[in-house]
Amino acid sequence: MTINHHPPEDLLADFAAGRLDEADRLVIGVHAAQCPRCQRFIAAIEQLAGAALEQAAPVAMADDAFATIMAAIDEPDTASARAPAASQPVPLLDDDLPEMLRKCQFARSRRVAPGVKMQPIVLPGADKSRAFLLWSAPGTRMLEHSHTGTELTLVLKGSFSHQGGDFRPGDFDFGDGEVDHQPIVGGDTPCLCLVAMSGDLQMHGWLGRLISPFVRL
Amino acid sequence: MEWAELIGRVAAHGDRGAFKLLFEHFAPRVKGFLVKTGMNADAAEEIAQMTLLAVWRKAAQFDPATAGAAAWIFTIARNLRIDSARAAARQAKAAVSAEQHQTPDVMDSPETMMTRRDDVSRVAAALERLTEEQSTVIRMSFIDEQPHGEIAAKLGLPLGTVKSRIRLAMARLRDLLDD
Numbered sequence: 165m166t167i168n169h170h171p172p173e174d175l176l177a178d179f180a181a182g183r184l185d186e187a188d189r190l191v192i193g194v195h196a197a198q199c200p201r202c203q204r205f206i207a208a209i210e211q212l213a214g215a216a217l218e219q220a221a222p223v224a225m226a227d228d229a230f231a232t233i234m235a236a237i238d239e240p241d242t243a244s245a246r247a248p249a250a251s252q253p254v255p256l257l258d259d260d261l262p263e264m265l266r267k268c269q270f271a272r273s274r275r276v277a278p279g280v281k282m283q284p285i286v287l288p289g290a291d292k293s294r295a296f297l298l299w300s301a302p303g304t305r306m307l308e309h310s311h312t313g314t315e316l317t318l319v320l321k322g323s324f325s326h327q328g329g330d331f332r333p334g335d336f337d338f339g340d341g342e343v344d345h346q347p348i349v350g351g352d353t354p355c356l357c358l359v360a361m362s363g364d365l366q367m368h369g370w371l372g373r374l375i376s377p378f379v380r381l
Numbered sequence: 382m383e384w385a386e387l388i389g390r391v392a393a394h395g396d397r398g399a400f401k402l403l404f405e406h407f408a409p410r411v412k413g414f415l416v417k418t419g420m421n422a423d424a425a426e427e428i429a430q431m432t433l434l435a436v437w438r439k440a441a442q443f444d445p446a447t448a449g450a451a452a453w454i455f456t457i458a459r460n461l462r463i464d465s466a467r468a469a470a471r472q473a474k475a476a477v478s479a480e481q482h483q484t485p486d487v488m489d490s491p492e493t494m495m496t497r498r499d500d501v502s503r504v505a506a507a508l509e510r511l512t513e514e515q516s517t518v519i520r521m522s523f524i525d526e527q528p529h530g531e532i533a534a535k536l537g538l539p540l541g542t543v544k545s546r547i548r549l550a551m552a553r554l555r556d557l558l559d560d
Contacts (some may be wrong), residue, residue, distance in 0.1 A: 174523075174551060177551065178523060181459070181526070182459035182462055182463050183526065186467065189463075201558070203500065204504055204507075205554065205555060205558055207448075207500065207504045208504045208507060208554060208558060209524070210448070210455060211504060211505075212520050212524060213452065213455045213459075213520075214449050214450075214453070215451065215452075215520075216520050216524045216525065217407075217411065217451050217452075217454065217458075218451040220410045220411075220414040222409030222410050222412070223409055223412040223416050223422070223425070225408050225409055225412060225426060225429060225430075226426055229404075229408060229426070229429075229430055230401065230404055230408075232430060233430055233433055233434050233437070236434050237437055237438075288467060288470055288471035289470040291470070
């Protein structure tokens, strides 16, 4: 897989520092899991964080802290069992998902517009943003739109293109209030994306303004 | 005494003496780091204790060839901080809706993101070539979580200069890693 579009550096750094909202963290995590280049960047920030930890001014621990830990050591470890794939009570838009997504809990999928379906991911810790799978039929022309918040998109299958270039599996697209784009899905296969979105879409053109009350992502 | 070697001893034969040294050095630093980035002292104490407990339990997963001890311990503390924020959010939501989802964190295990060994030297070389000034602004902004205005005041620079300096430092780190 050749990845041509990567997340902006500040998102990778916030990911490494543990500062991203849960939905954004999921999209960056799924991208990084398949992108050695971004893994290196994250590892570099983690090294800098390790140096910062090493130099942090120590704050005294509670008197019984060490004893508490030593007592816990002898207890069976229940917390760190690896998360199994979640059993899905609802049918998925696609059964062949990356490992991190297979562990997620999904809500029921629904139709957004002709040829477009979405399936929300249940994230209890998500604060400002939400995550979902977005499925579009081949050749779908999305409405020209911009964002009031941010939109992080990772292509899982198929492709789309807009003014910013062609986006194929593994590619990452970042949209914010300054971006005004009209993605077109590639003609051969459906396009499946993982999206984290904060704020709302703003549709443009008379058609967009007309239907925007009905487009709910 | 190298920290990595102590972690190795904990992994190899549950060496409690080695673990005590790790605790005495890292627990107060994890706590200090969390307090500095805005966490209250009680929560920081709890996460620092959980971090050291995880150091004991995951010691065998630590690979000194891929991460420094401090960076590894940072990732454990970071993930525990994320987990505790998720648990708090889940509780807050469960209070309003009876529906409580058991969703495991998909990134709870640091090993899912473990760097490949051949990347380690590239990362080290890139960090080596970053200037002091560049690593300082990256650290202040992303790791110490200071607002740009605060960084500007501390460095005695205009806000615009701080912003462009951070942006340039990040781009340079990316370039150095791509070399």
